[in-house]
Structure formats: structure tokens, C-alpha cells
Amino acid sequence: MDLHPWGVGFTLPPREHGSMRPTHIIIGAGQAGGWAAVAMRQAGFAGRILLIGEEPWRPYERPPLSKAMLTAEPTPEVQYFHPAAKYTEQDIELLLGVPVAELDPVAHRVRLADGRALDYDRVLLTTGGRARRLAIPGGEHALTLRTLEDALAIRARLAAARRVVCIGAGVIGLEIAASARTRGAEVTVLETLAGAMGRAVSPEGARFVERLHRDAGVDVRFAVAVERIEAAHRIETDGGRFVVQCRDGEAFPADLVIAGIGMQRNLALAEQAGLAIEGGIVVDALGRTSASDVFAAGDVAAFFHPLFGRHLRLESWRHAQNHGIAVGKAMCGDTAPYDDVPWFWTDQLGVNLQVAGLPAEAARTIVRVNDPPKAFIAVHLAADDSVIGVTAANAPREIRAGQALIKSGKPVDVARLADASVPLQQLIPR
């Protein structure tokens, strides 16, 4: 496997005090941070760029971690966003395997966990999130997934697991459930809420996904409260290494328990620095936080979206990339507000589901195609009949048209929308 730890033992040149070369520090060497660094150079920034990350790897793709990294043989290579040489060519200094412990926006200084202090002219927080842990008795028995190491640990355990219990029917929980099922395990999904994928989809989209899993033989249970996880007394009679005990008395034996109960944003630095926080670090459409010269991007940010007129928090691949790029450029003087239409995809049980916009906020939904498990296309409307979201399975073209409809902000002809023979493209206002 192509794992190249960088920066462990890396010696950092001292900041050039008194030099005219300005310094941008990026805290968090994930997707948003990596793209921001490259974008700063593309925007013509000639100063020093330092990309600091607590993981030992240069920025890599997380989406395969819940998909191919759990199912493919042999173990897939890690997919990095940029080859190592790119950072050298672009004169981007990588400092990996060391967390930033403190941010002082007044002194314009960060302090690393190993005690080193670095001064900056502008700093970008791209600290993303970590997997939420299960806070119940025995919660430590449940594995979680955010990092490459997490994925490799789950992969190793999946190899021998006959029975898998996934706690949480969010996107990651269901992707892990789908991967475990693909590997032939008996899979049970236990979810507190009444439907799948929470607010990432509309109720219609949730039912499509639920059907997909049930048709593939996944035992999906909603409105269940998991109370504790116990180590089994006798694996042979208890049916697995663990027993997942629910409040209603039902118990599920498992060889492997995984908690996919969402992520927690890494806000400690922002809190300690006194930045405005509303579930994420509050930034405007240029990525500026409440402190001067401090910016934030990606999963960790609650960013103002001009199209929706309010702050959004997203956890998606394209947002991490494009927000990182936009804010990286804004730090170098670009004044274009970031207004990407929210979009994510998920791959489960052979189906590629894509979601654009904010379907959970729809006043009503027009389902154009519903043929599970193969096809699903739904358009979500706001109260004024403008398109607020589109959900489509195995239909990327519909999603592209949907994004244009969302961006237009104009009401659509609902009768034509309801007629599935009219291509969505034809409804885009000229």
C-alpha cells in the first residue's frame, strides 16, 4: 500500500522575522486544506504556505474508506488528492503528524502540540470533524469510521465477521452496512429516528434507500434505542462476540459493531480563540470568521450561502474541495462569494444516489420516477415552486439539470415537472 508519512521528524525552518514574505498557515491537512493550499498558489500568492495536519498523511480521499476500502480485493491504494511532488513544486510546506494546540488571533500566532510557535499573516482553519463516539455503556466496543486507520481496522474485522450490527442509518452507517452486506455478512441496522439518512434526504428518498437495503437482505430497524453493548459470555451460544441490547428488550448478537452516528466538528481551536460558532465556525461568503485574518472552510465551517440567504453546514466531498479553493483564493484577495449548490453522492448496494440542494427543507416533492432498487428521481420544491433540491439514483444527468434549476431560483411549471417524459433540462429557465 502506498502510504507515505510526511513530516514526522520534519524540521521546520524558523519564520523569517522581519522578512517581507507573508505567511499563510492552514490548520488541517484534509481535503479542504489541501485544495486551499494549491489554490493560494494558483491565485498568485508568493508568500510562505504551511499546511499543518495531525494525521500523518498528506490530504487523502475519505469516500473510498466506507466503500472500496471495505470491499475490494486486494486492499486498494490510498487515493491522495495531490502527488507528493505537487507540494514541493508549489513550495507548500507540509508539517504532518502534529496537531495545532493553540490559536492566538491577536498575536497572529499558532502553537503546535510539540511546543513550537509559528507566526502567521493569515490563517485558515480546515479542521473538519471526527467520528462521534457512542456514549452508552459498552460504547467502546463499537468501531467508528473517519480516518484511513479506522477503515483498515474495520476491514480487518469484517474479514471474519458473520454478523454485523451498524448503529445509525446515516449516510456513513448505511454505506458501511452496504459494504458489510456485499461481503456476505448478516447485517442489522439500528436507528433511533423513524427513517434513513436523517436530514440528508427527503422522506421519499429515505424510503427508497430503506427499500434498497431491505431488498438486499439488510435487517433495518427504525425508532430503536440502543442501550448498551455487552461482551458476549459465550460466543457459541450468544451468537457473536458482542450483544447489542436495546431499550425495548430486544438483543442483537454481533461479531462486529459499528457506530455510524455522525461526526463532531473539530471546534476546539476556534472555541479557544473566541471565534463565533453556530454548530460550525461562522464564516461569510468569503470564508472570513469573526476574527480578522482568520478564515475557515470545509466541513468545520458554517458558511453564509447567498442563494439560501443563511448559514449552512455541509459534510460533503465537493463542498470540502470547492470551499477550500474559494476560501484559499479569498485569502489572496479574490472577492467572488462562494455559492456552490450543495451536492453529495453515496454508493450503496450497487446504486449511485446523488442529492443536490436541501431536499429535507422542501414544501413538497414531485417524484418523477420510483422504481426501486434501480431508479429514483424526485424534485423538491420550495413554497413558491422554485426547486430547492433534487434526488436521483443512477441518473447523474438529472442531477446536473437539477443544480441549474436550483441555482436559477425561479418557479417551475409543476405540471410539466410531474410529467416524467419531459426532460428536466427542458425546465431550466433560459
Ligand SMILES: Cc1cc2nc3c(=O)[nH]c(=O)nc-3n(C[C@H](O)[C@H](O)[C@H](O)COP(=O)(O)OP(=O)(O)OC[C@H]3O[C@@H](n4cnc5c(N)ncnc54)[C@H](O)[C@@H]3O)c2cc1C
Ligand atoms: C468514510 C467517509 C466516506 C465519505 N463518503 C462521501 C461520499 O461518498 N460523498 C461525499 O460527498 N462525501 C463523502 N464524505 C465526506 C467528505 O469526505 C468530507 O466532507 C471531507 O473529507 C471533508 O473535508 P475537510 O477537509 O473539511 O475535513 P476533514 O477531511 O475532516 O479533514 C480535516 C483534517 O484536519 C485535521 N485536524 C483537525 N484538528 C486539527 C488540529 N488541531 N491540528 C492539525 N490538524 C487538525 C484532521 O486530523 C483532518 O486530517 C465521506 C466522509 C467519510 C469520513
